[in-house]
Amino acid sequence: xxxxxxxxxKGCEICxxxxxLNALELSDKLNKRGVYPPKLKAENECNSxxxxxxxxxxxxxxxxxxxxxxxxxxxxxxxxxxxVNEV
Amino acid sequence: xxxxxxxERLRKKYLRxxxxxxIFCNGCGHGAAFDYAFRAFEELGLDMDKxxxxxxxxxxxxxxxxxxxxGLHTAHGRALAFATGIKAANPDLTIVVFTGDGDCTGIxxxxxxxxxxxNIDMTVIxxxxxxxxxxxxxxxxxxxxxxxxxTSPYGNIEQAFNICELAKALGAxxxxxxxxxxxxxxxxxxxxxxQNKGFSLIELLSPCPTxxxxxxxxxxxxxxxxxxxxxTILIEDYEKAMDYGTEEEKEAVRxxxxxxxxxxxxxxxxxxxxxxLVQRIIAKEDERxxxxx
Numbered sequence: 083x084x085x086x087x088x089x090x091x092k093g094c095e096i097c098x099x100x101x102x103l104n105a106l107e108l109s110d111k112l113n114k115r116g117v118y119p120p121k122l123k124a125e126n127e128c129n130s131x132x133x134x135x136x137x138x139x140x141x142x143x144x145x146x147x148x149x150x151x152x153x154x155x156x157x158x159x160x161x162x163x164x165x166v167n168e169v
Numbered sequence: 170x171x172x173x174x175x176x177e178r179l180r181k182k183y184l185r186x187x188x189x190x191x192i193f194c195n196g197c198g199h200g201a202a203f204d205y206a207f208r209a210f211e212e213l214g215l216d217m218d219k220x221x222x223x224x225x226x227x228x229x230x231x232x233x234x235x236x237x238x239x240g241l242h243t244a245h246g247r248a249l250a251f252a253t254g255i256k257a258a259n260p261d262l263t264i265v266v267f268t269g270d271g272d273c274t275g276i277x278x279x280x281x282x283x284x285x286x287x288n289i290d291m292t293v294i295x296x297x298x299x300x301x302x303x304x305x306x307x308x309x310x311x312x313x314x315x316x317x318x319x320t321s322p323y324g325n326i327e328q329a330f331n332i333c334e335l336a337k338a339l340g341a342x343x344x345x346x347x348x349x350x351x352x353x354x355x356x357x358x359x360x361x362x363x364q365n366k367g368f369s370l371i372e373l374l375s376p377c378p379t380x381x382x383x384x385x386x387x388x389x390x391x392x393x394x395x396x397x398x399x400x401t402i403l404i405e406d407y408e409k410a411m412d413y414g415t416e417e418e419k420e421a422v423r424x425x426x427x428x429x430x431x432x433x434x435x436x437x438x439x440x441x442x443x444x445x446l447v448q449r450i451i452a453k454e455d456e457r458x459x460x461x462x
Contacts, residue, residue: 085177092195099391100350117195135176136208136352139200140190144176 083146084134086119090142093117097134097143103127106134183207183217185237192231196382196390198349198375199296203232205352205373206265206294209359221262223252225272228303229296229375232267246277249284252291260440263363264291271301271309274330278310285339285368290438292362292369295332296349298377306380313424317384332372333431342367342438344431348374348397358430367438374401374426404429 084106091113097120098106105126108118119142122128135145193199210220222240224230225248233240243251252264273281273295284291300318301307308318308325311332316325336344343365345358355373362369374397376382382393402410402425410422437445 090190092190094196094390096196096350096390096394100394132176133352136204137201137350138204139193139198141176141180141184141200141204142190 085144087142088113088119090140091119188235194379196378205355208356221255223248224267227269227272229269249280266293270297270311275310285336285341287439288367295372296375298375300381302377302380336370337432343369346372346428401426401428
C-alpha cells in the first residue's frame with residue numbers, strides 16, 4: 083500500500099519512472115498544484131521496497147506494509163512445457 | 170534497518186510544521202537529501218536539541234528552515250565559518266552543515282579549505298548541482314567544461330573543481346560522493362560522517378532541471394536523472410579501468426564522476442587537540458607556580 087500526500091506532490095514522476103516493479107501510475111485526478119499525483123496500479127507487484135518513499139524529494143509518498151500481502155507466500159512462476167504455472 | 174523506519178513518524182518528528190511543501194523546483198533532488206539526513210539521525214538516535222544546523226545562501230541552504238532543529242542561515246559562503254563558531258562555543262553539539270557547490274566552494278572556498286585543513290568536527294552535506302540555481306543560473310566552479318549558463322552562454326572553458334579530491338588532499342577525515350538517487354549509500358555516509366570525529370564531507374550530486382538541465386539540453390526530469398546515472402562510476406570500477414583497461418575503456422571512464430567513499434580515517438579533530446593544548450598549558454602553569462612558591 084502506498085499513501086500519497088497529494089497536495090505535496092509536484093508531479094516530477096520520478097517515483098513512477100524509477101519503480102523497479104513498475105507498480106505506479108499517474109492518477110486521473112488533478113491536485114491543488116495542477117499535476118497528477120502517482121497512485122498504485124490496480125494490478126501491481128509492489129513488494130514494499132520503499133524506493134519511491136526514499137527518493138521522493140517532496141516527502142509525498144509513504145509506503146505502508148500490507149499485512150494481507152505480507153502473510154502471503156511469494157509467487158514464483160514455473161514454466162513447464164510452455165505452460166505458465168503459478169505455484 | 171533503514172527499511173523499517175516509518176516515514177510518517179519520521180516526518181512528524183523532523184519536519185517543521187507548516188513549512189512543507191518545499192520551495193524546490195519540480196525534479197530537483199535537494200528534498201531527498203534531507204530525507205536521507207533524517208534517516209541517518211534516526212538510526213544514530215540523535216537528540217535534536219543537541220544538533221545545530223548551519224547553511225549559507227542558495228537553494229540547498231534553505232534546508233535547515235524545514236528541519237525541526239536549531240539552525241543558522243548565514244551569509245553567502247560563510248556557513249562553515251559560522252559552524253566553526255558554534256562548535257567552538259559549545260563542543261557538545263553535533264554540527265551539520267547544508268550547503269551548495271557555489272556557496273561552499275565558489276563564494277566560500279577559503280572557509281571550506283581551512284575548515285577541512287583544521288579538521289573541525291562537523292558534517293558537511295554539500296549538494297552539488299553545478300550551478301548557482303537560486304540567483305539565476307550563473308556558472309559555478311564545479312560546472313563541467315562546456316556547460317552553458319547565464320554567465321557562460323558559449324560554453325564553460327574553465328576546469329571544474331573536484332571537491333572530493335580537494336577535501337581528500339586537505340586531510341579531511343571523511344570524504345564521500347554519491348548521486349542523490351541511490352538512497353542507502355548517502356544514508357550510510359551521513360551516518361559515518363556524523364560518527365567521525367573530524368571534518369566529514371558528503372557531496373551529493375543533485376540534478377537541477379531548471380537552471381542547469383534546461384540550458385544544457387539534458388532533457389526532461391527523467392532523462393536528466395538518467396544523465397547522472399550514465400556519467401557516474403564507482404571509484405573501484407574507475408581504478409580498475411585505469412589500471413588494467415584498454416585505451417578505449419580508459420577514454421570511456423575518464424570524463425565520468427567517480428562516486429564512493431574517497432577517504433575514511435580516524436584522527437583527532439581541532440577541538441580535541443585544542444583541549445589537549447589547554448590542559449597541557451594549565452599543567453605547565455601549575456607546575457611553574459608550584460615551583461615558585
